[in-house]
Amino acid sequence: MTSAVRGTRPAPAVLVLTTYDTDRDIVRAVEAGAAGYLLKDADPARITDAVIRAVAGGTVLSPDLAQRVVARISRSQADLPAREVEILAAVARGLSNREIARALVISEATVKTHLVHVFTKLDVDSRTAAVARAREDGLIP
Structure with missing residues (x-):
């Protein structure tokens, strides 16, 4: 869904607001072009700030989610036959x-x-x- 939205021109910023916090979901959203990924239980002020930052071209991930994404992406994926x-x-x-x-x-x-x-x-x-x-x-x- 994110990649389809990002594929339109002009491409709008996409901020994912969800209850799913699995590493796989977060990485997929970021790889698809999402400007950010927040959980629905985030503070309303944080969500508002995230929308503003995403529209301005920034990236929005909580420090915990950012650390998890970096760890997941940097972990070399096994190449299994x-x-x-x-x-x-x-x-x-x-x-x-x-x-x-x-x-x-x-x-x-x-x-x-x-x-x-x-x-x-x-x-x-x-x-x-x-x-x-x-x-x-x-x-x-």
């Missing part, structure tokens, strides 16, 4: 290594090897953490 993403998606669906191996016609040992590589690349140490990080990074739905 299609097979590792496929296995990770199967893990996200709750399949066991044995079930994944059967579905992909590979050995359980191969599944385990792929998962070890995924854990290393995502800097995690469990299946749950790998799925959470992959979702955060947009690698799997």
